[in-house]
Amino acid sequence: MNGISIKYFVITIASIFVALGVGILIGFSVNSEKFVQKQFQQQLILIDKNLVELKKENDRLLKEIDEYKTQINQLGKINDTLVNAYLKTCKSNAVVSLIVTSTDYSYNDLIDFLRKNQIKLARIVKVKKSFIDVLNNKTNAISEYNPHEDMIASLALYTTFNIENSTLVKLIENRYIETNRLSGEIADTILIAGGNTLQNDTFNAVDRKVIEKLRNINDLNVIGVEQSYSEINYCEKYKSMGLDTVDNVDELTGKVSLVELIRGGNGNYGTKKEANFLMPNAFTSIDVSENSLKKRRESLLEQFKRLQSSNAMQ
Template identity: 30%
Template sequence: MIPNMKFYVISIVSIFLALAIGIYIGFTLDAQNFLVEQKEDIASKLEEKFDYLRGENINLKKDIEDLKMQNSQYEKFNETLYPEVIKNRLSGMKVAIIETNDEYIYSGVGKVLEMSGADVVNITTIKDKFLNQDILNEIYLKNGVKKEELEDNIVGKATIDLSTAIASDEENEIIKYFKEYGLINIIGNIDESVDYIIIAGGSDSKDVDRINILDKNIIDTVKKLDLPIIGIEKTKVKNSYMEEYKDSRISTVDNIDSIMGKVALVMSMEGRPGNYGIKPSAESLLPDPSDAISE
C-alpha cells in the first residue's frame, strides 16, 4: 500500500506541475504575442504621427515662404512709397544732428532729411575723449580761463558750450580747440543758425553718468534756447536711451533705421510730437496723419 500511495502522490504532483508549466508557457506565449501586437500597434501609430508631422512641416515651410514673399513685397512697396510720403514735408528747415557717441552710425538720417526738403547744416559726433577732465582743463586754460574759474563739473560746462555753439550761429574759440584735440568731429558749418536739433543716442554699455552729463545737458541747453529737439536711435542697440529722453520730455523715434522710423521722424518734426517706434518707451508706431500740425 505504501509504495502505491507514494506513486499516487508523485503522479498527482507531476500532473499539477505539468499543468503549471503548461499554464506558464501558455501565458508567456500569450504575453509575447501581446507584446508583439503592442509593438506593431505603437510602431503603426508612430508612423502615422510621423507622416502627419511631416505633412505639417511641409505646410509650415510653405506658409513661411509665402510670408517671406509677402514681407518682401511690403518692403518693396514701402521703399517705393515712402519718399513720396515725406517729400517736401520739412522744406527749408535747417537741422543739426548731434551724435553723443561714435558707437552707432547715423549717416542715413541726413539723406532722409534731405529727401524731406530739410537742410542738414552740420553733424557733430562727440568722442569718448570729451569726458576727459584733464584735457578739458588744458583746453579752457589755453582759451584764457583762469584756473580758479574752472568748474568742478567741467564736462558739463563743455557740453553746454558745445550745445550752445551748435544751436546758435557762432563758432567760438573753444569749439575750435575741441576739434583740434579730437574731442569732437564736425561735418558741415557750425557757424550757421538751425531750426531743429536731432540728438542720436544709444550705446554699447550702460552709463547713466554719461547720459546725465552729455545727453541731458544737451537737451536742457537746447530747450533753454527755445529750439525743438528730438531723440533718435536704431532698432537694435545694446543700451537704449529712449526712456531717459522721454523723461526729459522730448519727442523720440526708437527705430530710425527702418522706413517706419524715418517716416515717424519727418512727421514728428513737421509738428506731430510724440514718442514713436517699437520699444517699451514708444506710445505709438507712427504719428497720426489726422492730427493737426502744432506750431
C-alpha cells in the first residue's frame, strides 16, 4: 500500500514538471516568434531607408555622369576646333611617301588623314607577307637573282626618288610589294608604318633593313609610326635607331604630333614607354619649317642628280 502511494506520488510530481516544461517551451516559442517578427520589421524599415538613400545617391551620380559627358563633348569640340585651326595655320609643303611594313594592321585611316589635310603623298608602298618570307629565307623565288640588300635598296630608292629598276619591277610583278604612285616628285619625308601582333614580329627582317638604307640618304626626314593598339611596340625600336616617332598615330594627339614631325620638328610622342611627351608642347614656326624643307629638298635633289649620272654611266 505504501509502495503504491509512493509510486503514484512520484508519477504525479513528474507529470507536474513535464507540464511546466511544456508550458515554458510554448511560452518561449510564442515570445520568440514575436521577437523575430519585431526584428524583421525593424530590418525591413532599415533596408527601406537605405534603398531611399541609395536611390538619391544613384540619381546624384547619374546627374554627375551627364554633366561629365557634356563637358567631354564640349572638350571634344574645342579640341577639333583647335586641331583644325592648327592644321590650317601650320600647313606643310613637304612631299611624303609611306612604307607600310605591318602585315597585321591597316593604315588606310592615316592615308585618308594625310589626303584630307592636303599633305602631298608621292608614293605608298605596302610590304606583303610573301616579301617577308623572302627576306627570312623561307623562299628564294626571286632572291636567287637579287640579293636581299639589292631588294631593300631598290625599295628605298623608289620610295624616295621614284627610281624604278629591274629589281623593283620583279618585286611588284611577283606581288611581294604593292605600290601606289601618286606623283613622281622626290619625297623629302618617309613614314615607316609598322607594328604587328605578338606572333608576327618582322622588325629585324624588314623595318630595320629598310631604315638602314633610308638613313644612308642624307637629309631625308624618316619618321616611325604605329597605332596605339599595336601589340608590339615598334616605335621603341625605331627610336633606338634614331628616328622621330609617333606611337598613337590613330588618335587625335598622334595626328597633331605627326604633322609637326613632317614640318621638321623632332621628338618621340605618344602614350607608350618610349614616348617623351604625349604631343609637342611647342610648334615649329612657318619660316623655320619652310627653310628646313628647302635645305632638305636641295640636298635630296643633288643626290638624285648624282644617282642619275651614275645610272647613265652604267
